[in-house]
Amino acid sequence: MATTSPFAGNQRNRRLALGLATLALGVGAAAFLSLTQGARPIPLEAVWAAVTAFDANSTDHRIVWDLRVPRTLIGVVVGAALGLSGALLQGATRNPLADSSILGINAGAAACVVFGIYVFGITSLRIYVWLAFAGAGLTMLLVYSVAALGREGATPVKLALAGAAVNAALISVISAVLMMSPNTLDQVRFWQVGSLAGRDMTVLVQVLPFLAVGAVVALASGRLLDGLSMGEDVARALGQRVEISRGLAGLGAVILAGGATAAAGPIAFIGLTVPHMARAFTGPSYRWILPYSMLLAPLLLLAADVIGRLIAPPGEVQVGIVTAAIGAPVFIALVRRRKLAEL
């Protein structure tokens, strides 16, 4: 389904498309900042020279190619995946608070990776990725089924609580493992904080196909989510198969969140806040929310990463911590603003 360009010729749509183009430019600008800013000041000409005429003997060139370029690429890809996954989750569960970190999906991925390292001594990144996917999927299933208990089904609050409870259970299991194995702890403590730095490009290359599939699923499900947002009964009356569209969107979200977590570690709150910001521009239609989220999220993620690099020189604050520090207050504002009926 080609969904990103609904009724053509409409002025509103033209405005939205223009906004999308502006956002794309914004991502470019953020990527530029990410390439040029950092603990070590590198003049613009040197960055440009590193890209156009690489010289392996120049430290500046090496920093740009070995550190900043991978970091920026990972930021763009992971950000897009997190934004899409958040929007998908919010649409599929009709829950404004759905997010892969709130729902414990990131912790699930982390738990599987930790177990892999500890129990099987896995060090191969190729297997990390599969573990992260498996953990993300299983946790999503568990959280959703815990939350869907009882007559009123998976209400936003129950979903958030079930996620928090599963999250707490997973974290205590993870810490138990880490407690018994200092080796695993040393390997995991830097992965556990979501970060774009020090990540391996091979992981990105490996998850890229999955994320691409997830992105296609996400961008194609705008119409389905719009149907769902009118309520299950209406969606059914319109001829939608509610369970299938919900399952498809959920699967897409898990692939995207799992892949992003595998590549960068758990990064909180991007998936939660970005769709809300997108909604403020686009209105309620997921056909626009999804592409907007896909561009807005990498923009924010790269910005947060640059902030983290500059905020505490000579060290830096990992992007997962910056996003939590910025995202949690946004979440609180969201909870305070909405009427309870909407939650």
Place this chain on the structure above:
Amino acid sequence: MTSISASGTAGIAAARLRLDRRTRSVSIALLAALAVALALAMYLGDFALAPGDIVQALVSPFTGIKTPGADFIVLNVRLPRAVLAILSGAAFALSGSIFQTLLRNPLASPDIIGISSGASAAAVFCIIVLGWGGALLSAGAVVGALAAALAIYVLAWRDGLSPFRVVLIGIAVAAIFGAVISYLFTRARIFEVQQAMGWLIGSLNAATPGKILPLALAMLVLVPAALVLSRGLAALPLGDDTAKGLGVRVEPTRLGLIVIAVILSAFATAATGPVAFVAFVSGPIARRLLATGRVGLVPSMLVGALVMTASDLIAQHAVPSTQLPVGVVTGLLGATFLIWLLVNANRTGRTA
């Protein structure tokens, strides 16, 4: 407050009598189980002691008959550990039950809505940045828990306190503290991280009078206060208006209970670390045992003490030659309980 005067019919009176009898028999059964666990906690260990020697050692401060080795093992190692298990278990459970009842949600216990994570972040800060230990560390943890509770209360306050807002904002606050902990972890040396990790899991190791006494004193004041206030607790889940109609002073009761629950949780966490899920599981287990929708604070406390003592027995003795921290066992227990909740509620169609 039992002021449902219009319903003074014989049927209801009989039902209430049955209920009380059930509460009493459940409490007695729990006490018996706790006694067995306590006896095992005294008996099991690397240093084998005959039951007679243990009894003799327990009463030696009164009789004056000294048997050096046994006295030390029983009075300075096993007994303080068991006492700390019982006290902290009961405190966690009472705090959790109060939260779950006030917030009308079985998943809303202090370890999930951010209060324990406040204590954790403060403790990790004390360990890694300030290099504190012992009493200072405990004090830091108490301050952290109180600060987290205050932050949640202030942020969630908007023309009154809605349970939903408290829960959701608690989760966000927990996320912020989680980020703080992760950040400190990346900054520290690995052995400091390990030490902090040990604190975060929660254990009953090094149960000294210095750890037990503050908790015991706090409980001496707060538990009776909670029990008195909780007579209004049964009416609160019915909704504020109904509760007011029944003669409960809603706001003072709620505020008093929240303050008590927070302080209990803070002191218990300071003594043992945030032992996972004891606050979370005890109330619901007690509720199932009582087979009513009623809140039984005393049975909940007994369940909490039993869970803690039994978990510590498992943690110490299940794996030969390895002593696990008690939080590992309660964490696994909590995860299992969640799944049980799932299976059980699916079968009966009850709300989680």
